[in-house]
Amino acid sequence: MDKVSISALQNNNLLKNADISRLNLEKITGKLHTINGGEVLYREGDKANSVFLIVNGEINLLKKDKKSKSNSIVYADNEFFGAKELFKNVNRCSTSVSLTDTYLIELSKEEIDYLIKQDEKIASNIEDNELDIEYSPKFSPLIENNFDDEFDEESELLEDFVNQYNIDEIIKSIDKQEKIIIDNLSQIDKKDEESGINHKETSDNNNKSFKLNENSQRKERPMDTLDIKTEKEFMTADQFEMIVKALQLVNANVKQDDVLKNIVDVAINLTNADRGTLYLVDSEKNEIWSKVLVAHEIEEIRLKIGEGLAGYCAQTGEILNINDVKIDDRFDGSFDKITGYNTKNMLVFPIKDKQEKIVGVLQLLNSLKGQFTDQEKMFLNAISLNVAFALENAALVEQLVKTERNKSLGKMGNFIAYDLKKPILVSKRYAEHLNKKDLPIDVKQVVNLMLEQLNQVASQVVAAADYTEGTTILRRQPISLNDTLQEFAIEIHNFVRTKNCKVEYGLGEDVNVYIDKKEFYQSYFNIIKNACEALPEGGNIFVTTEKNEDRIEINFEDHGIGISNIDLKHVFEPLWTKNKINNSGLGLSISQKIIEDHDGSITIKSEKNVGTNVIISLPIH
Structure with missing residues (x-):
């Protein structure tokens, strides 16, 4: 298993509370799968011979109850599914459908057994993770539809899935994002209290890993636990809805460039800023970097940590709300000179992960209301942890893509070396042999042209094969x-x-x-x-x-x-x-x-x- 897959495995709920440092993962190979949105991973009745770990994306398990009603349960980033059926030695009790493009790691029973032998907490995680889907009273009912008898069971399942997916705004807004908001808002700094914002005490999640779907969320519908009145004590309904929509946009993509753009768009809208930039921290180079538009072309800019207002924020973790940047010695006006833009005021906000490590800096320019307030800071605080996870997921996906590219390079090298190289070299030798014969002039010219092309192709094929094989x-x-x-x-x-x-x-x-x-x-x-x-x-x-x-x-x-x-x-x-x-x-x-x-x-x-x-x-x- 490569380093990226090992990292994904270590972050998964399967190894929750396990002593990672004592686990030997050398014998864990794992299979990496990329599942397109809407694609069926397995169907009810299929043989259960593995467990699936979600690196990124969402999987929906669909099951019919005794009354032929369709029920659903959703798994997301860093969760796993399929273990109960495997260890009960029964066939799949549900149909698994990908809601979005999803990256999975598949582990065999032997690999799971090997992990359990090293740490019994993994067995506990499996026991706690999934409902007994063979007897699934808490599967969430989907919207029901009546079908003609001519439709088979699988068609009914997929049709139910489509109906569910078509009401995406309802399901996602209520079922996930509001739960995320509750978790995030519970971690807002006490500094906000100084501005007169009252916070209702919520459950302490500081020591828990942030997940799109926690176990408690899966076992009962979020509406059973969500108290909107509580949230309204420090946020209006419109503001709450605005945050929900913002988080939906942040999580709408996994490609890094798209994620960066979405985060900046969200931050600008939430804070009523004229412009914004998101810097990412490059710890190895002790720099922060971003992509900006200069003269109609996207360019990468880099600053040393500690340099400028964004660099200062990355170094100290301090939130900066500056009403007049011209009188702040830390402000670097060189970019304004290059672009012709006039920066007046600025809100600089650190993005921290669950370990409180600074992973990025949001820099918002020129409030459309004249100056930034504590309310804008509260909005950024509400989405900051989710932004950190979106960045982490995007980076992980990018590493996985590079890993897949290297695997593709190896496969292509084998194809070149064993399937192309030999026939091309043989054809070249035949052409060289023909060229030595006493042939008519027009045939001789054709052979020469063919030999010239074969020499060129043969050289390229040999070079490509040598490169991919390192020989x-x-x-x-x-x-x-x-x-x-x-x-x-x-x-x-x-x-x-x-x-x-x-x-x-x-x-x-x-x-x-x-x-x-x-x-x-x-x-x-x-x-x-x-x-x-x-x-x-x-x-x-x-x-x-x-x-x-x-x-x-x-x-x-x-x-x-x-x-x-x-x-x-x-x-x-x-x-x-x-x-x-x-x-x-x-x-x-x-x-x-x-x-x-x-x-x-x-x-x-x-x-x-x-x-x-x-x-x-x-x-x-």
Whole structure:
């Protein structure tokens, strides 16, 4: 099991109160599943041979009672289900349907037994976690529908699910979000009391992990426990409804960029701010960072913790409500100068997780009411813990996506190595054999063209296979750089011409470099190919060399579509193919690996709609 999956397992209710430090998880492999919204995971009557842990998302269990009424129970982040049936050795007593796109870890009975042997609390968690769904008096009734006899039982279940899902606003507003608000509001700072806001005492949840669905929530409907009158003592009905809708928006996505945008939108609306920024804490670099719009382009900005008002908030955890930022020495007005914006007042609020660790900072600018009040601070306090969990979930999903991408890379490598490499190399050898025969001129030309294409494809396939398997072997020798680049120019001429492009060379002083010419050509080809793709209407590509002390720099320049700053940091990531229809996403990753294996470096400078420079630096031999 990879580190991301282990982290997800450790956060799950299955291991609640267990001593994580004493658990040996090496024998736990687990299966990672991605289930689309509306997809059936298993059906009533299926064999129960595993337990499912929810990393992110929602699963709805649907069951018919003796009167053929459909009942429902929902499981969400960090919860698990399916254990009771497994250990009772009975078939599934319900149908499992995903309400949203959901990430699951599946554990076998052997793996669960292995965990229980190490800590008996896990067995207690299983006992406490689920209702006995074989006898399920507390399953929540769904809206009933009458169906013709011709519909089978499964169709009825799915139809009930659809009817339930169509009243999403009612179910989600009452069934989940109001419960979340109660839990969050119980943790509001005592500082608010100084402003005259009265808080009704609620149950102390400070020592509990925040979950979308607690056990108590599953065992009885939230309306049985929700006391709206209590909440109205410190919040009006309209304000309460506004918070509920805000939390729904915060939890509407799991993609990090969408989550960040939603959180900022929610904070702006709740506080009546003109603008807002959410900074995330990068503990490794001791920085906070965010994505902002500069000159119609999204850019990443970074500040040292302690720098500026947001950095100060990240360092101290202090809530800052500043009526005039111009008289505060901590305010950095450089961004206003760049954008032309005029910041007058500011509310800066720390986002803390359940361990009180600062994970982000919300910075709200220019209250539309003239200044920010304690009421706006109360609103942010009410959503802050939920915001922290949304950020944590988004980061976890992003790590899971990267893990899946690496798995896909390995699978693709196996496919290239075992299914493509051999037939292509065999075809190449047949073409070479034909080329030695005494053939008619027109046939000879066709064979030559075929051999040229096969050589090119074979080189790329071998390079991709070596990259994914990590088996590249360099056969280096000292050679003239200028002579090598001129040979490459002849070799790539036909390819460039088909793209309606032209490569112009400006070679400086010749030097010897210690390289594997065949491998180095792959880097050269990938860079030229990318430059051609950046010139969809055709154009010139410039290749120049310049000596820099004991190194030689090769510069590839095009005046094409360019790369945005926000995307530039991803270009060397394997399988990253944004806006590249005919690209595998491996070219620059392979090029970087080859260049670094030659003790060199490769850097890219680019500006959107201006052009790109790729610079290779190699040691002079």
